[in-house]
Amino acid sequence: MNIVVCAKQVVDVSEIKVDSKTNKLILAGVPQKISDIDKNAMEEAIKIKEKHGGKLTVVTVGPADAKEKIKELLAMGADEGIHIVQPEKLDYFVVSTILAGAIKKIGEYDIILCGEASIDLFSGQIGPRVAGILNIPQITYAQNVTVEKDKVVSERNIGDKAVTIESSFPVMITVTKEINEPRLPSLMQILAAANKPINDWSLDDVGSGKLEPKITTVDIKGVSMERKNVVYQDDIDDSVGKLVDSLVKEGVLR
Amino acid sequence: MVLVYSDNKNLMLELLNKGNELAKELNKSLTAVIIGKDEFSKDYIAHGADKVVVAETDIDQFKAEEYTDIIEGIVKEDGSEIILIGSNKNGKELAPRLAAKFETGCVTDCTNVYLRDKKLTAERIVYSGNAVAVEQFNTTPQIVTVPSKVFDPLPKDDKHKGEVVKKKIDVEKSSSKILKVQEMKTEEANVEDAEIIVSCGRGFKDKNDIKMISDLAEALKGRTVGCSRPIAADLKWLSEDHWIGLSGHKVKPKLYIAAGISGQIQHIAGMRDSGVIVAINKDPEALIFKSADYGIVGDLYEILPKLTDAIKTKMG
Ligand SMILES: Cc1cc2nc3c(=O)[nH]c(=O)nc-3n(C[C@H](O)[C@H](O)[C@H](O)COP(=O)(O)OP(=O)(O)OC[C@H]3O[C@@H](n4cnc5c(N)ncnc54)[C@H](O)[C@@H]3O)c2cc1C
Ligand SMILES: Nc1ncnc2c1ncn2[C@@H]1O[C@H](COP(=O)(O)O)[C@@H](O)[C@H]1O
Numbered sequence: 001m002n003i004v005v006c007a008k009q010v011v012d013v014s015e016i017k018v019d020s021k022t023n024k025l026i027l028a029g030v031p032q033k034i035s036d037i038d039k040n041a042m043e044e045a046i047k048i049k050e051k052h053g054g055k056l057t058v059v060t061v062g063p064a065d066a067k068e069k070i071k072e073l074l075a076m077g078a079d080e081g082i083h084i085v086q087p088e089k090l091d092y093f094v095v096s097t098i099l100a101g102a103i104k105k106i107g108e109y110d111i112i113l114c115g116e117a118s119i120d121l122f123s124g125q126i127g128p129r130v131a132g133i134l135n136i137p138q139i140t141y142a143q144n145v146t147v148e149k150d151k152v153v154s155e156r157n158i159g160d161k162a163v164t165i166e167s168s169f170p171v172m173i174t175v176t177k178e179i180n181e182p183r184l185p186s187l188m189q190i191l192a193a194a195n196k197p198i199n200d201w202s203l204d205d206v207g208s209g210k211l212e213p214k215i216t217t218v219d220i221k222g223v224s225m226e227r228k229n230v231v232y233q234d235d236i237d238d239s240v241g242k243l244v245d246s247l248v249k250e251g252v253l254r
Numbered sequence: 255m256v257l258v259y260s261d262n263k264n265l266m267l268e269l270l271n272k273g274n275e276l277a278k279e280l281n282k283s284l285t286a287v288i289i290g291k292d293e294f295s296k297d298y299i300a301h302g303a304d305k306v307v308v309a310e311t312d313i314d315q316f317k318a319e320e321y322t323d324i325i326e327g328i329v330k331e332d333g334s335e336i337i338l339i340g341s342n343k344n345g346k347e348l349a350p351r352l353a354a355k356f357e358t359g360c361v362t363d364c365t366n367v368y369l370r371d372k373k374l375t376a377e378r379i380v381y382s383g384n385a386v387a388v389e390q391f392n393t394t395p396q397i398v399t400v401p402s403k404v405f406d407p408l409p410k411d412d413k414h415k416g417e418v419v420k421k422k423i424d425v426e427k428s429s430s431k432i433l434k435v436q437e438m439k440t441e442e443a444n445v446e447d448a449e450i451i452v453s454c455g456r457g458f459k460d461k462n463d464i465k466m467i468s469d470l471a472e473a474l475k476g477r478t479v480g481c482s483r484p485i486a487a488d489l490k491w492l493s494e495d496h497w498i499g500l501s502g503h504k505v506k507p508k509l510y511i512a513a514g515i516s517g518q519i520q521h522i523a524g525m526r527d528s529g530v531i532v533a534i535n536k537d538p539e540a541l542i543f544k545s546a547d548y549g550i551v552g553d554l555y556e557i558l559p560k561l562t563d564a565i566k567t568k569m570g
Contacts, residue, residue: 013382014519025385092350093359119520121380122500123362125350128318132354137430138318140347153433157487158343159494160440167430178487212392214359219388220380225526231543233551240560243532244568246548250530252450252509253474253569 001054001147002108003045006099006130007038007073009066010120018222025222034069037115039076039182040175045113046077047180048147055079057106061086061098067198074193075185081198082106084206091213096129101206103134110169111152116141116176124174131172139165140174255332256280258303259287259325259348260340261316263294267301267407269338269400272367274302274408276336279369285332289324290314292418299416302408306416307332309423315435316344319428322351327423329356334395336374338367341399349399360397361389367398374398382500383523401504403446443478443495450476451507453498453525456484457514457535457554461491466558467513473565480505480525482515499524513554517542534558 009032017026042058049056058078060066063086070081084098103109112134114127124140131138143157152171156163157178185193203209230246232239247253256277258269270286277284286303288295290313295306309324325348329337337352339345341363353360361376365386368375374396380387445451452471454464464479471477479496486497498505500523510528514535515521522545525531533546534554543549550557 011381013384016381016384018384025381091359093353093357096350096354117501119382122382123350123378124346125353125360125362128347128350129354131318132322132351137428138347138351139430140318141343156343160438162434162436162438163432164434164436165430166433171430176487177483214353214357214393215361215389215391217387218375218390221386221388223383223385223526225522225545227531227545228547229543229549230547231538231549231551233538236550236552236556236560239550239552240557240564243548243550243561244564247509247530247532248568250509250547252530253565 001048001052002110003048003054003056004103004106004109004112005038005041005045005056005058005073005078006112006114006126007042007058007060007070008035008118009033009060009062009069010035010118013119018224020224020226023222023224025220032065032069034072035115035118035120037117037119037175037177040177040179041113041115042073042076042078043180043182044145044175046183048111048145049077052147052149057082059099059102060084061095070198071193072185074196074198075190076183078196080196082201083198084201084203087203087211089213091215092123092125092129093214094211096126096133097211098203098206098208099126100130100133101208102201103130105201105206111147112170112172114172114174116174127172127174134170134172136170136172137167138172139167142173142175143179145173145175145179255282255285255334256336256338257285257287257329257332257334258338260342261289261344262340262342262402263297265340265342265402266294266298268402268405269340270298270302271408272400272405273338276369280372282335285334287325287328289321292420295418300410300412300414302414304416306418308418308420310420311423311425313425315432317428317430317432318344318347318351319430320425321348322355323425324423325352326355329395337395337397339397339399341401345399349397353397356395358393358395358397359391362399364398364400365404367400379523382519383526438493440493440495443480443493445478445480445496445498445503445505448476448478448505448507450474450509451478451480451505452476452511452513453480453482453515454485454513455482455515458485461489464491466562470511470558470562470565473562473569474509475569476507476509478507482521512542512546513558515542516540517545
């Protein structure tokens with residue numbers, strides 16, 4: 001079984017601040033991490049590999065320092081990493097074309113796993129786009145995945161329905177956050193990961209030399225939230241009384 | 255041409271309103287697409303469609319691969335420059351695949367769509383609610399997905415005329431197979447429309463305890479219960495229509511009360527536009543207090559019944 005996981009380095013959104021005067025985002029110094037749900041994709045891939053054997057490759061398109069973050073996924077259980085430095089101008093079209101190019105270069109793949117969405121942009125585009133480029137079936141929002149020798153059965157959670165789909169290989173699957181609990185690598189695994197290869201592929205290597213984005217971000221407007229932050233923490237009865245009085249003053253009780 | 259598609263009728267009516275406005279501004283006509291049985295073409299025309307294309311196929315269930323092919327064919331024939339797709343889960347996996355086929359741009363979950371200098375411009379929330387990105391397209395077709403309740407439906411006009419075009423469509427069958435479709439219960443919470451929402455999180459120990467939330471909601475005459483993602487997605491104590499946040503529903507009630515919710519940014523993303531925000535949490539350091547106007551530190555099991563009583567007394 002050959003499995004490919006697409007993983008993205010993102011800014012930690014909970015650490016972003018907005019300058020309330022200029023409404024600009026303060027991104028400098030905000031820590032980077034692997035997008036949360038991509039670890040769920042990795043965990044699912046490891047489980048499949050544990051059952052069926054094979055090779056597990058993780059691919060990322062990102063800035064130069066994303067290579068460091070990939071080590072975490074190698075420690076979890078990937079065999080090999082592929083790092084492609086992102087072009088200066090990019091959008092979902094550009095990233096998905098590069099990823100699909102890399103997957104074609106890997107050559108043999110049965111299952112491609114992505115997160116349902118990345119936590120910074122939360123678009124959910126990359127998985128379906130890659131599946132579209134490769135012209136293979138896709139299963140999105142998978143809340144469970146059962147892999148057998150020559151097929152996969154998976155349940156899509158589409159909110160008001162659960163749809164069980166069976167597919168042959170190759171197939172692209174995006175997973176939800178609830179599908180599993182990603183493992184934390186042990187110290188031994190972290191040390192061992194240092195010896196696993198992370199290949200640097202160029203845009204030309206994956207046949208995506210000159211790609212022009214199809215959309216342009218013309219503005220990013222920061223949204224600051226100012227709240228009163230009145231906190232009552234004494235006697236419960238007093239606090240409840242004060243809260244109700246405040247709500248009356250706010251005019252929200254009628 | 256402007257084309258709209260969703261497998262959800264209400265979303266279709268909302269998209270038709272926006273589609274109609276864009277088509278008028280550009281002097282184009284508006285096409286609605288139905289895949290499968292023609293149940294609603296009359297409604298779609300009364301709500302603004304100039305043409306309804308009914309794709310007659312033997313496919314009876316949604317599969318992104320096949321639906322993408324069908325819409326790709328219609329777009330090519332229609333010469334659509336703008337495509338609006340309903341942003342439910344099916345729409346969100348369809349639109350990017352369609353965009354990949356056309357090697358074009360796509361913007362998902364738009365909170366606004368308009369023309370600026372004749373160019374389609376789409377706004378969407380990024381960085382978990384910390385910012386709004388404004389995107390413009392460099393190529394056509396320009397594809398956007400729009401969630402429900404972003405636009406109101408156009409009032410019905412039974413005099414509006416439009417044609418219905420039936421098309422037999424053969425598509426390449428996907429190698430995947432749908433084995434089972436299980437309807438999940440929904441309570442039609444309609445959190446988007448609520449004026450008062452009381453929400454519960456993992457601070458609740460048992461499914462039955464959620465009654466405390468509905469009692470408070472009832473006392474507030476709001477009656478709307480919301481929840482954090484784990485309550486709906488992991489524990490499945492409440493149906494998905496109660497789920498508030500980045501990956502759930504976006505709400506803007508006058509009053510939002512969060513009990514036993516830690517206040518992670520993904521939850522805040524769904525309720526940050528609320529009027530007054532109240533937090534109840536036993537942890538004084540909980541993030542939710544930073545996003546709240548008023549808060550009480552303490553055990554929700556003790557506070558909620560007292561708060562419900564106090565509000566009942568106040569409101570008579
Ligand atoms: C990509 C992505 C998308 C997401 N989308 C969403 C989303 O749409 N909506 C959403 O809600 N989450 C979303 N999440 C999850 C989010 O990050 C948090 O994990 C989640 O909101 C936490 O839910 P919670 O506050 O109910 O639980 P917890 O974080 O476990 O918090 C429980 C709180 O209850 C308090 N508590 C416990 N017992 C008591 C008591 N007796 N009395 C009072 N307080 C008590 C605790 O102090 C704690 O603060 C998303 C995450 C990711 C990565
Ligand atoms: N730059 C990237 N490199 C590798 N994988 C990516 C990248 N961007 C997105 N993905 C994958 O696509 C999923 C959805 O991302 P997005 O479309 O940005 O919401 C992520 O969870 C990843 O699995």
